[in-house]
Amino acid sequence: MKRFFMMGCMTVILAACATKPSTEVPVESRSAAAGKEKAADVSTHGMGSVKVDQQALAAQAKAAESPKSVAVQRPAQSVCHFDYDSSALRPEAQSLIAQHVAYLKANKAQKILLQGHADERGSREYNLALGQRRADAVKQAMSVLGIPEDTLEAVSMGEEKPVAEGHDEAAWTQNRRVEMHYR
């Protein structure tokens, strides 16, 4: 609990810092709401906290954007993976997200569908909600980096669309993921 509280506080502080330079109205109003939400999360949050390292994300997004003269390519990788029962973004996920954010900013007409997935263990509906939490984590990370709300949709496929059909850890590891689909 104490750890969640401290992470929650840090996230609130970082959220405030990271969004100050932005002048887009939607981002500012969203981060005000995000600030309130983080405060609510501190007291009631369960497992799988949305751990968004704001400074790291902002730094990676800047790095991805810097070759200004070159057209931004759509990243080849579009899947990030998660630990069991968790929706925490791994460092490699954060860097992948930053790359996609750079692409979206250079191609503002594009929309992106974030599909969250869970491994097969347990109830289908609970796994649907777990997949949703993972997709929401990626959506949240993209939105604090300045991608508008109507560009993003986060949905869940639960355990229904595995990429690996086995009933073992190797399959489960591959299935806990968020896929990014452009449309």
Add this chain to the structure above:
Amino acid sequence: MLQFSIMGPAMRRLSRFLCAALLFWQGTAAQGGGLTIEIVGGASTRVVIAVGPFGDLPKTPDDPAQIVRDDLARSGLFKVLPVEGLAPGEAQVPAWGRLRSQGVDAVLLGQMTRLADGRIEVRFRLHDAVRVRQLIGFSYTVPATQLRQVGHKIADEVHQALLGEPGAYGGRIAYVVKQGVRYALKVSDVDGYNAFDVIDSSEPIISPAWSPDGKRLAYVSFEERKPVVYVQDLANGRRHVAARFKGSNSAPAWAPDGRSLAVTLSRDRSSQIYLISPDGQGEPRRLMASASLDTEPSFSPDGKFIYFTSDRGGSPQIYRFEPASGEVQRITFEGQYNVSPAPSPDGKLLAFVHRLEGAFRIAVLDMETRQMQILSDTDADESPSFAPNSRMILYATRVNGKGVLATVSADGRIKQRLTQQGNLREPTWAP
């Protein structure tokens, strides 16, 4: 004294169901019993019953006497004896001494007569073989197409008369079959007969939910690359979208009055439970304001509570929400994973899925004593649903890598396995 009772309103309801079943009959559907049902755990003491042939009518498409035999044998509570020595017809006097020496507890005799208008009259008498007296006797007059339902009705009456509690032979179940890359939501009789496809899709279908009047099914389809809740009328096959909001829409559960659906929507930043109109009109009403993951709503039979799964306490557990007061109470406390609440129709038990050392098992909580009992011996269980008599729980599990359905009695004694070609999942027993 022979008692007569023509089940008027019940029979009208049955005939409407059967008209619906016939409208949707598919030539490729399994002729007869689509499901193979086997007892894998029976009672140690069973009532011994001899069921005589229902005399007089030489040929009907279905034989109610055989349906009674199959139903009672499959329940795990009866031992059904072969019929040698019992002549057809309901008015005969059996050789009681000989039957008692075979250990027979009860004898069922019946008769079928074709009436002038083409309908069939089915009469039966159930006798106590030990005390040599009639227990019950009823008669039904139906079109020949309803003989299966009559057989199930008689099995229900025999079960009630001999065991003192209602049977559950005449109901229906809905379930999903996955074969290769195709998914079908099917409805069938509890014994697997009269199966028809509600929807056949190349994308997954989950969470079918019967309306309280048994006329509609709500379900979640992934045909639009995200979960959307549909409500479909079983009689005419017409469906409409009940919830297609931004994000995911799932876990439909009908209120007991059939006038609202509880659903899980992710439109407001996390998975939360809302009430919507089954016709999809109007704005959803969010029930609780939490930042946690809330899902799997399930109304108590009296409508006073909505049970649900939430991780607000740090792990997935079952809670219940009281709409009248807005209060939330935690219900499960043992272990780190309790999900999929399913209250019994009589309100006395709550079935759910409990994870024990990595295995997912069906458990029940006695709502009065709050004692938990693990019922199943399989370990990949999901989707529990009670029979209307509150005595049996239907669920899905995996055996040797294949999806099958299973039942377990509320006391854990009787176990059945239901299989067919393909992988079965998401079963739900009609009210």
